[in-house]
Amino acid sequence: MKLNFSNEKDFLIMSISGEIDHRYAIQIRNEADRKIVTYPDKKLIVDLTDVTFMDSSAIGVIIGRYKLVMSLGGSIAIVSSNDTLARILDMSGIRKIIPIYPTLADAIR
Amino acid sequence: MTKHNCIKTSFSAIPENESLARVICASFISVLDPTIEQLTDVKTAVSEAVTNSIVHGYSGSSDGTVYMDCTIDGETLTVEVRDSGKGIEDITKAMEPMYTSCPEAERSGMGFTVMETFMDSVTVSSVLGVGTKVTMKKIIRSKLL
Numbered sequence: 001m002k003l004n005f006s007n008e009k010d011f012l013i014m015s016i017s018g019e020i021d022h023r024y025a026i027q028i029r030n031e032a033d034r035k036i037v038t039y040p041d042k043k044l045i046v047d048l049t050d051v052t053f054m055d056s057s058a059i060g061v062i063i064g065r066y067k068l069v070m071s072l073g074g075s076i077a078i079v080s081s082n083d084t085l086a087r088i089l090d091m092s093g094i095r096k097i098i099p100i101y102p103t104l105a106d107a108i109r
Numbered sequence: 110m111t112k113h114n115c116i117k118t119s120f121s122a123i124p125e126n127e128s129l130a131r132v133i134c135a136s137f138i139s140v141l142d143p144t145i146e147q148l149t150d151v152k153t154a155v156s157e158a159v160t161n162s163i164v165h166g167y168s169g170s171s172d173g174t175v176y177m178d179c180t181i182d183g184e185t186l187t188v189e190v191r192d193s194g195k196g197i198e199d200i201t202k203a204m205e206p207m208y209t210s211c212p213e214a215e216r217s218g219m220g221f222t223v224m225e226t227f228m229d230s231v232t233v234s235s236v237l238g239v240g241t242k243v244t245m246k247k248i249i250r251s252k253l254l
Contacts, residue, residue, distance in 0.1 A: 022160040023124030053131070053149070055156040060217035084149050091226050092219060 003031055008108055010041040017050035020058035029061050033068065042074020045107050049079055059092045066098055077107045114140070115180040122163045122173035122192065130159045130177055130190075137179045138186055141249040150227035151186065151247060157220040158190035158243045166194025166241055184248050188228075191242045197235040204233065 001024040004015045014032055018024075036044060046062055048054070062078065069076050080089065081102040089095065101107040116137055120126045131152040138151060159175055167173035176191040197203045204225075209218035224231045228245040235241040 019128060021124075021127045021156055022164060023127055026124075053152060053156075055153050055160070056217045056219040056223050057156075057160065059219060063217060084145065087146075087149070087227075088153065088223065091223070092217070 001027070003028060005031075005035050007039075008104075011043045011045050011108055012036065012039045012041070013045045013047055013104065015047040015050070017052075019052055020054040020061070022055070022057040025057040025061040029064060032061075032065055036065070036068060036072070036074075042069045042072040044069050044074065044076045045079060045104065046076065047079040047104055047107075048082065048085060049104070051080070051082065051085060054085055054088060056088070056092070059088065059094060062094065062098070077101060079104050079107050113180075113182055115178065117176070117178045119174050119176045121171060122167045122175050122194075123171045124160075124163060126175065127156055127159050127163070130175070131155050133177070134179055134188060138181065138249060141181065141184065141186070142251040143249045147247070147249055151188070151249075154224045154227045154231075154245055154247075155188060155190070157223045158188070158245065161220050161243070162190060162192035162194060162241065165197075166192035168195065184250055186247050186249050188245045189242060190245075191240060193240040196237040196239055197233070197241055198237060200233050200235055 001018040001020060006013045012035060036042060044065060066076050076098055078098055078100045080100055118133055120129060134155045135148055135152050162175045173192060173194055178189045180187040204221040206219065206222045224245055228247045230246045232244045
């Protein structure tokens, strides 16, 4: 798993690549929260474009970041067009609370 | 086509072995020529079961051992994940969607729901202080058929 943070417009973009399971969810949570609390605009985009596998640990960490940014008056969006991830994103019901865009450009627009 | 095959594995209850368990099971079922979706389903269910043993069964202690046995009988894959951890007090409650005994750890409470959704059947047996066994079955029909 690799984690990268970047800024575009007023968005904080957290790009994750590789596999997200319980082991890496802890690392993502810790690094994300450090960035979020210091970033002026609490507008987070979680880019899953290069994620090859995720289990419910990833859902837990995304919902945790959703709760954090919303409590700070911010917003969150997900980028994913991966069929492999679609099933677990769909069954989790996460689409009902977090918008999912097919590309990063769509999320920033 | 393989009619019957089985492997028996055991590994330390540490998070690093969650991906190992997925790879072992995915490699084992490759002879059934699964689709990408079937492969992802099995890997995800295995990941959930092994993570449960590590996080809940052993409460994160690295001293425990997780056992994963995989069996192929015709087109049916059976994966049994066992631990000798603390056991589950109320299996029905544990299997409720969104229930987690570790909300502070941001567990989504979806582990058993994922297993039940991605596999054809899931059965759980547990004895407090003795351990937990999760048995999952899935029919893998070759994509070539």
